[in-house]
Amino acid sequence: MFILASQSPRRREILGRFFENFKVVPSNADENVIGENPREKAIEVARRKAWEVYNRTGGTVVGADTIVVLENKVLGKPKDKEEAKKMLKLLGGKVHEVITGYCIIHKGKEITGFEVTKVKFRELSEEEIEWYVGTGEPLDKAGAYAIQGKAAIFIEWIHGDFYNVVGLPIKVVLELKKLGFPLKQF
Numbered sequence: 001m002f003i004l005a006s007q008s009p010r011r012r013e014i015l016g017r018f019f020e021n022f023k024v025v026p027s028n029a030d031e032n033v034i035g036e037n038p039r040e041k042a043i044e045v046a047r048r049k050a051w052e053v054y055n056r057t058g059g060t061v062v063g064a065d066t067i068v069v070l071e072n073k074v075l076g077k078p079k080d081k082e083e084a085k086k087m088l089k090l091l092g093g094k095v096h097e098v099i100t101g102y103c104i105i106h107k108g109k110e111i112t113g114f115e116v117t118k119v120k121f122r123e124l125s126e127e128e129i130e131w132y133v134g135t136g137e138p139l140d141k142a143g144a145y146a147i148q149g150k151a152a153i154f155i156e157w158i159h160g161d162f163y164n165v166v167g168l169p170i171k172v173v174l175e176l177k178k179l180g181f182p183l184k185q186f
């Protein structure tokens, strides 16, 4: 049995598709990492999440951090509806990267990595942005959107791992399998 160091229902759902038994322990890690490039930053935050939980629980622990990167600007989770609107305006008509850094601690050693998925939004009207922000969906999501939710209608194309955009790359499932955690029977 391993531990997912996350409060994210999306990460729990993705792992739940593949594994029968795991525990969820939300991390209290300090996520304020400065002065590194976005990929390094996502990995560092994932490491902090995993180690913070590991120090309390031991065992095998998985942490992850998802960010949206547009033209070298990192878009995290919007703090309110106004910030969500600004982020969506920036994303409209452009390609951005969704990066998830991950860290697995197993037998006291860490395995870290990241996955990048490119996403193209079509042009968005003011009205569409108003509607979407009104649904409440953007607030706890990096980049102010949920590809698995109503923001699906904003997507022109996606290149790479869909689950990475939702919060956990399939690479992590494969790593856990390699470490000996069996996939569940469907």
Ligand SMILES: Cc1cn([C@H]2C[C@H](O)[C@@H](COP(=O)(O)OP(=O)(O)OP(=O)(O)O)O2)c(=O)[nH]c1=O
Pocket (backbone or CB within 6 Å): 005, 006, 007, 008, 010, 011, 026, 027, 049, 064, 065, 066, 067, 068, 077, 098, 140, 141, 142, 143, 145, 146, 147, 148, 165, 166, 167
């Ligand atoms: C871009 C995008 C992000 N997201 C979510 C995934 C993450 O849950 C969230 C980014 O925030 P994170 O800080 O990565 O994760 P979290 O705070 O939800 O959970 P924890 O730190 O406890 O692990 O945005 C979507 O659900 N859909 C999307 O399309």
